[in-house]
Amino acid sequence: MDVAERTRAKPASLPHRGADAPMHPAGRSAGGRDRMILNLFFEERDDRWFPGDRHFRPLLRRLLVGKSFISGQRRVLLNLCAGLDRLGIRYRVNDYRYIQKHPEELACIIGRPFVLDWFKWKNPLLLGVAMYDHPIDAPERLKDLDVRRVLVPCAWYADMFRPHWPHVDAWPVGIETDLWTPAPADQKSVDVLLYDKVRWDYGRYEPELIEPIRRHLEANGRTVEVIRYGHYKEDDYKAALARCRSMIFLCEHESQGIACQQALSSGVPVFAWDRGGPWQDPKYFPDKVRFEGGVSSVPYFDARCGMTFTDADGFTSGWGRFWSQVSAGDFAPRDYVLDNLTLEKGALHYYEIAEAAMQRHAG
Numbered sequence: 001m002d003v004a005e006r007t008r009a010k011p012a013s014l015p016h017r018g019a020d021a022p023m024h025p026a027g028r029s030a031g032g033r034d035r036m037i038l039n040l041f042f043e044e045r046d047d048r049w050f051p052g053d054r055h056f057r058p059l060l061r062r063l064l065v066g067k068s069f070i071s072g073q074r075r076v077l078l079n080l081c082a083g084l085d086r087l088g089i090r091y092r093v094n095d096y097r098y099i100q101k102h103p104e105e106l107a108c109i110i111g112r113p114f115v116l117d118w119f120k121w122k123n124p125l126l127l128g129v130a131m132y133d134h135p136i137d138a139p140e141r142l143k144d145l146d147v148r149r150v151l152v153p154c155a156w157y158a159d160m161f162r163p164h165w166p167h168v169d170a171w172p173v174g175i176e177t178d179l180w181t182p183a184p185a186d187q188k189s190v191d192v193l194l195y196d197k198v199r200w201d202y203g204r205y206e207p208e209l210i211e212p213i214r215r216h217l218e219a220n221g222r223t224v225e226v227i228r229y230g231h232y233k234e235d236d237y238k239a240a241l242a243r244c245r246s247m248i249f250l251c252e253h254e255s256q257g258i259a260c261q262q263a264l265s266s267g268v269p270v271f272a273w274d275r276g277g278p279w280q281d282p283k284y285f286p287d288k289v290r291f292e293g294g295v296s297s298v299p300y301f302d303a304r305c306g307m308t309f310t311d312a313d314g315f316t317s318g319w320g321r322f323w324s325q326v327s328a329g330d331f332a333p334r335d336y337v338l339d340n341l342t343l344e345k346g347a348l349h350y351y352e353i354a355e356a357a358m359q360r361h362a363g
Helices: 003-008 057-065 072-087 096-101 113-117 140-144 155-161 202-219 234-243 258-265 312-328 333-340 343-362
Strands: 038-041 091-093 107-109 124-127 146-152 168-170 190-196 224-228 244-250 270-273 306-309
Touching: 038 072, 038 096, 072 091, 072 343, 107 113, 124 343, 146 155, 146 343, 155 168, 190 202, 190 234, 190 258, 202 224, 202 244, 202 312, 224 234, 234 244, 234 258, 244 258, 244 312, 258 270, 258 333, 270 312, 306 312
Parallel strands: 038 091, 038 107, 107 124, 124 146, 146 168, 190 224, 190 244, 244 270, 270 306
Antiparallel strands: none
């Protein structure tokens, strides 16, 4: 059963108001203390037409167009809850009534910042990782709240935040390695999965990057399957990874890159476009924010995972070496994920940040 199904089966894990308390018995921390219960809050959408309609709009959409694409923000919640379940750490999800009655307890707000507008929060807060793309978006009233820590998904993103908010931690959510597993070699029928997540200036990058890559692969006799971000279901992606021997990952930059890490967990080596340079989100760059400091499309990656290139010429010059190592079985991408990005590791890291935020204040 995948994370979404496991979480959906638990009322405490459904993102709606008034969720029940979690089921697992509280464990004890290494120091023998009872583990605190986490109060998690996640919303992808605000009410649009009437109070509470955010709960019904996804159901209506599912009736009209079928199962929806799972956003990166929702995947963070699902995988965090799954990791906490495995560790036996208790949590509530979206229990607004409880948190208002207990202003002394930490509120962990994972989802969109409009949750802060729903009532006057008196609790200490742990914000992130899906709150603000940049601190300049935060309203002035945030200064009046008791924000203990802000989480972002990776180190380069934390470096970008710290001049504005020094109380920032990098936290990547874990990957469900029991679901994203390697397929047998005899099931591999396609050489390359081209994962297209180019988000901005597509008219430039299609002829400058994407098409030259496809032509080079075809000229070298490689079979290619293409998947476009936002236009697939997870089951389709999983099946594609099972068919493909390698993946080319095209994205301007990533704060974590969950889809890429799902490929790594599936034992699929990745050749990633990692152009470097400044953070170029057009909502901010170049007029509002200029940041250069290790910006990457693969912030969690090492030599076991595959290789990177900076542009079409770099792809052409590096492809032969990458493919020869794929063919020789020299990469071990799943080992990297097992060492760094399991559900348990991610959930324990999150809990430790939350616990430390309360302890530091108490001290």
